[in-house]
Amino acid sequence: MHRLNLLCLTLFCAALYSQAAYTAESVPGGLYLHPLPEDVVSVRYRDQPVLIYRQVAVVGIHLNAEPGTHRLRVERADGTHQWRQFTVTEKTYTEQHLTIENPRMVNPLEEDLVRIREESARMRAQYARFSEQAESPLPFVQPVDGPLSSSFGRRRVLNGQPRSPHSGLDIAAVEGTPILNPAPGIVSLTGDFYFNGNTVFVDHGQGLISMMCHLSRIDVAEGQSVDRNDVLGLVGATGRVTGAHLHWSVSLNGNRVDPAMVMALFNEQSADP
Numbered sequence: 596m597h598r599l600n601l602l603c604l605t606l607f608c609a610a611l612y613s614q615a616a617y618t619a620e621s622v623p624g625g626l627y628l629h630p631l632p633e634d635v636v637s638v639r640y641r642d643q644p645v646l647i648y649r650q651v652a653v654v655g656i657h658l659n660a661e662p663g664t665h666r667l668r669v670e671r672a673d674g675t676h677q678w679r680q681f682t683v684t685e686k687t688y689t690e691q692h693l694t695i696e697n698p699r700m701v702n703p704l705e706e707d708l709v710r711i712r713e714e715s716a717r718m719r720a721q722y723a724r725f726s727e728q729a730e731s732p733l734p735f736v737q738p739v740d741g742p743l744s745s746s747f748g749r750r751r752v753l754n755g756q757p758r759s760p761h762s763g764l765d766i767a768a769v770e771g772t773p774i775l776n777p778a779p780g781i782v783s784l785t786g787d788f789y790f791n792g793n794t795v796f797v798d799h800g801q802g803l804i805s806m807m808c809h810l811s812r813i814d815v816a817e818g819q820s821v822d823r824n825d826v827l828g829l830v831g832a833t834g835r836v837t838g839a840h841l842h843w844s845v846s847l848n849g850n851r852v853d854p855a856m857v858m859a860l861f862n863e864q865s866a867d868p
Contacts, residue, residue: 619860622686624748624853626759626860627654628803629667629679631780639668643848646801648732653860655802656683657846658748658760688748688760693837700790700835701753707789714788719794721784721804727799730779732834735861736823737854738775738807739830739841747853762851763806763844770811770839772830775823777805778861782819782827791842792833797821803857804846809834 608764619626625853631638638645640653645667646653652667662685681759683817695701703711743766780799791808795815798804811831815821832839845854 609643621681621683623656624658625656626852626856627681634672635669637670638674645848646800646803655850655852657850683785688750691745692752695753700710711789723849724798725802726798726800732778732799732803733861735858736777738777738843739766739768739772741766744840761843764854766841768830770830773826774807774828774830774841775827776821776827778823780821780827782815782817782821785813785817790835795827802848806844809836830838
């Protein structure tokens with residue numbers, strides 16, 4: 596595995612764009628990659644700071660982003676800034692119909708909504724985190740082995756009622772399967788949430804956040820440093836589920852993006868000669 600200082604910007608950009616068909620798509624829920632001059636110190640998208648990796652801005656695009664022209668604010672070391680434009684193209688995600696046995700998991704009671712709103716605020720704060728990145732995010736590993744039971748971005752219809760798009764990957768696995776940490780980071784939040792069940796957030800740095808939910812057991816504590824492949828907990832069926840699986844969400848600059856795209860991007864770089 597190569598460290599950050601072993602590849603020059605030119606080779607990195609060439610590798611990124613040679614794999615653009617599957618590592619980065621400027622679509623809702625996708626990634627936009629923007630090479631930067633050496634004197635750039637920060638980049639913002641929709642007023643959120645953006646991860647800079649090997650002097651390339653890796654921008655997460657919201658699932659509900661409108662197709663068309665979007666802008667980045669690029670800030671230089673001398674205090675000046677410039678605006679850079681990029682285009683988000685339309686993408687149609689498939690639809691998935693699910694039957695949920697507990698009707699309160701589809702139409703919560705008012706007393707449930709109080710809890711849901713409080714938990715949603717706590718989770719939004721996690722996705723908005725932006726801390727210094729101390730270690731390389733590559734390789735960015737899949738937390739459990741198994742087939743995908745639901746892909747990212749699917750339009751959910753629960754008991755015949757449209758709901759929010761699927762903001763992560765569902766990975767089918769036997770209950771009790773260990774869940775491995777994708778990359779070094781800090782456990783920033785744990786808890787038992789209404790829809791998500793037992794949940795772990797890991798802050799990997801620079802706005803790159805993982806969220807694992809529906810766990811049967813949590814094996815880490817808030818504030819704990821975790822390395823790649825450390826066990827975060829066990830696969831379960833807590834919260835709103837139709838069976839045991841891991842739901843894994845990945846966020847960049849506050850936007851949930853396709854975890855498969857993030858893995859492809861970083862893992863392609865870890866395999867570079």
